[in-house]
Amino acid sequence: MGQSERMSDISFKLMNLTFNVIDVFYPHVDKRVQSFGIQPGMTVVDYGCGPGRYTTRFAKLVGKTGKVYAVDIHELAIATVNGKIGQYQLHNVVTMLANGYDSGVPDHVADVVCAIDMFFGIKQPTEFLAELKRIAKQEGLLIIDDGHQSRQATRQKILDSGLWSIVEETRDHLRCKPA
Numbered sequence: 100m101g102q103s104e105r106m107s108d109i110s111f112k113l114m115n116l117t118f119n120v121i122d123v124f125y126p127h128v129d130k131r132v133q134s135f136g137i138q139p140g141m142t143v144v145d146y147g148c149g150p151g152r153y154t155t156r157f158a159k160l161v162g163k164t165g166k167v168y169a170v171d172i173h174e175l176a177i178a179t180v181n182g183k184i185g186q187y188q189l190h191n192v193v194t195m196l197a198n199g200y201d202s203g204v205p206d207h208v209a210d211v212v213c214a215i216d217m218f219f220g221i222k223q224p225t226e227f228l229a230e231l232k233r234i235a236k237q238e239g240l241l242i243i244d245d246g247h248q249s250r251q252a253t254r255q256k257i258l259d260s261g262l263w264s265i266v267e268e269t270r271d272h273l274r275c276k277p278a
């Protein structure tokens with residue numbers, strides 16, 4: 100469970116390289132993050148953080164009084180984000196290496212859980228969504244996007260789980276509350 104979603108090291112490195120190129124020629128991450136509603140003092144979980152392009156932005160937005168958990172199933176993601184924590188002195192970021200669908204994040208700590216560009220690859224969506232619900236506060240928010248799947252597929256997986264209610268949809272993502 101979950102571990103089957105771990106890509107090879109070479110795939111991870113190629114993905115990182117591709118993100119670096121995309122972020123130069125199509126810099127969209129800052130704009131997307133602005134629409135998430137992240138405020139100073141919040142606790143945010145960047146689930147499937149990859150090389151941390153969202154993590155570093157979240158860290159800036161939550162500030163000194165907030166906290167960011169950067170979760171990934173791949174050791175290279177965790178190593179890359181740890182490197183950025185050192186490089187940019189991100190004292191409010193904690194990395195978590197997931198074991199299957201166990202993130203290790205404490206129960207009900209997150210004001211916002213973000214699962215960006217990763218849900219499409221999840222083999223057991225209900226188990227995955229249960230972990231996101233476990234770590235979200237009861238009034239917490241889930242921001243999740245389609246990645247490489249249709250909006251209909253994303254919506255159906257969320258509704259089938261019975262764990263989250265979709266409260267808003269934009270072109271970029273869905274906003275959900277614990278059901």
Ligand SMILES: C[S@@+](CC[C@H](N)C(=O)[O-])C[C@H]1O[C@@H](n2cnc3c(N)ncnc32)[C@H](O)[C@@H]1O
Pocket residue numbers: 101102104105106114118146147148149150151152153170171172173176197199200214215216217220221
């Ligand atoms: C396409 S990348 C997106 C990275 C980042 N969210 C972004 O948009 O820049 C997907 C990431 O999700 C991670 N991932 C996939 N399945 C996972 C799981 N079950 N638990 C945690 N992370 C996972 C992958 O290792 C990879 O780093």
